[in-house]
Amino acid sequence: MYAQMVKSTGKGVQSRNEMSPEDRAFQDRIDRGEKIEPKDYMPPSYRKTLIRQIGQHAHSEIVGQLPEGNWITRAPTLERKANLLAKVQDEAGHGLYLYCAAETLGVSRDELVEMLHSERMKYSSIFNYPTLTWADMGAVGWLVDGAAIMNQVPLQRTSYGPYARAMVRICKEESFHQRQGYHIMIRMAKEGTDDQKRMAQDALNRFWYPALMMFGPSDKDSVHSAQSMAWRIKINTNDELRQKFVDETVPQAEFLGLSIPDENLRWNEETGHYDFSEPDWSEFFDVISGNGPCNAERLSARRKAWEDGAWVRDAMLAHARKAQNKSKAAE
Amino acid sequence: MSHQNEWPLWEVFIRGQHGMSHRHVGSLHAADAEHAIRNARDVYTRRNEGVSIWVVEAEKITASSPSDKGPLFDPSRDKVYRHPTFYDIPDEVGKM
Numbered sequence: 221m222y223a224q225m226v227k228s229t230g231k232g233v234q235s236r237n238e239m240s241p242e243d244r245a246f247q248d249r250i251d252r253g254e255k256i257e258p259k260d261y262m263p264p265s266y267r268k269t270l271i272r273q274i275g276q277h278a279h280s281e282i283v284g285q286l287p288e289g290n291w292i293t294r295a296p297t298l299e300r301k302a303n304l305l306a307k308v309q310d311e312a313g314h315g316l317y318l319y320c321a322a323e324t325l326g327v328s329r330d331e332l333v334e335m336l337h338s339e340r341m342k343y344s345s346i347f348n349y350p351t352l353t354w355a356d357m358g359a360v361g362w363l364v365d366g367a368a369i370m371n372q373v374p375l376q377r378t379s380y381g382p383y384a385r386a387m388v389r390i391c392k393e394e395s396f397h398q399r400q401g402y403h404i405m406i407r408m409a410k411e412g413t414d415d416q417k418r419m420a421q422d423a424l425n426r427f428w429y430p431a432l433m434m435f436g437p438s439d440k441d442s443v444h445s446a447q448s449m450a451w452r453i454k455i456n457t458n459d460e461l462r463q464k465f466v467d468e469t470v471p472q473a474e475f476l477g478l479s480i481p482d483e484n485l486r487w488n489e490e491t492g493h494y495d496f497s498e499p500d501w502s503e504f505f506d507v508i509s510g511n512g513p514c515n516a517e518r519l520s521a522r523r524k525a526w527e528d529g530a531w532v533r534d535a536m537l538a539h540a541r542k543a544q545n546k547s548k549a550a551e
Numbered sequence: 552m553s554h555q556n557e558w559p560l561w562e563v564f565i566r567g568q569h570g571m572s573h574r575h576v577g578s579l580h581a582a583d584a585e586h587a588i589r590n591a592r593d594v595y596t597r598r599n600e601g602v603s604i605w606v607v608e609a610e611k612i613t614a615s616s617p618s619d620k621g622p623l624f625d626p627s628r629d630k631v632y633r634h635p636t637f638y639d640i641p642d643e644v645g646k647m
Contacts, residue, residue: 257617259614259616259617260617261617306597309593309597310597313593313594313597316579316594317577317594320560320577320578320579323560323578328557329557329580330556330557385577386577389576389577393597393598533556533558534556536558536582536583536586537556537558537582539582539583540582540583540586543583544583
């Protein structure tokens with residue numbers, strides 16, 4: 221999931237008796253499946269949790285451009301380069317849709333950016349892993365975008381109108397991302413040379429567990445889920461989505477002739493699902509709290525882009541104001 | 552933190568391919584109207600979604616407030632005679 225550890229109240233679900241009449245009416249609207257719009261009443265904790273969640277989601281799209289941006293200049297063909305550019309441009313667009321959705325809750329764009337840069341807001345742990353070879357572009361599209369889609373499709377039905385509408389646009393565009401990644405994997409793993417097959421397997425080995433971590437901690441350790449689910453800003457539990465992802469991805473790996481790096485992986489006839497090993501959660505908590513292989517690099521790239529772009533932002537604003545004053549003076 | 556140096560927010564409306572009216576698609580930040588149109592083209596029409604773009608500075612929009620919902624919209628609820636199905640026309644008359 222692009223928003224992996226969103227704090228809500230941390231106290232479990234508020235019962236109806238504890239709610240003020242306003243909050244009860246609000247919960248009734250959500251239970252009826254109504255959408256909450258920016259000017260409608262909402263409990264402060266709903267607003268705050270949503271700002272965290274949408275902000276984290278937006279930051280993930282923006283930071284998510286970096287591991288792939290790394291390969292634009294080194295794509296093997298002009299066509300692949302055009303594909304990758306379009307994908308990375310989409311990520312920028314998705315970040316912008318989501319920032320705007322967050323801004324309808326009363327936080328400004330500058331505040332959001334500032335919170336990312338000062339590490340007061342998080343982004344998905346997945347983008348703190350390096351992309352070492354071209355096969356990683358295949359694995360990222362296939363697994364990372366695949367996991368993101370799995371999370372984002374249900375969010376199209378989320379209770380907050382602007383967020384739901386942003387998710388509809390994003391889901392429409394994202395399917396191409398996963399398919400272009402899988403296409404790269406087909407070329408390398410099925411049709412490629414022995415070296416390319418090894419690269420494809422290596423990419424799967426490195427991205428498998430980080431992809432499983434994208435859905436967030438195991439349900440038993442997920443203290444904020446229940447309240448978020450009552451508010452319908454989270455639709456499925458982390459473990460439900462992770463299972464769904466494994467069930468869909470394993471046959472895709474088999475088609476490629478690649479093996480999932482998990483010796484406990486097997487089809488369970490009784491449950492109708494695959495059994496699989498959980499990722500190393502201590503690694504996850506390490507990466508999400510800032511100590512992954514690329515955290516420092518990603519954040520410094522974002523800060524540099526922001527600082528280097530400051531003069532452009534200022535100059536454009538100054539120019540616009542000057543032009544406005546001129547036309548006012550001429551009136 | 553001051554936001555005086557933030558580009559203003561614009562609401563974006565796009566006319567799709569099929570002769571429909573412009574429809575709200577989202578918002579973005581831009582220094583001025585021309586810049587907003589350019590950004591809207593990059594952010595909201597990457598897949599040939601539109602043939603025309605309107606941008607309006609968000610603060611120039613006046614919106615009805617949620618608390619006005621009753622007084623504004625309730626009066627039209629009970630006026631079923633504004634719909635054609637309210638009027639029974641004998642079958643002999645044919646299609647009307």
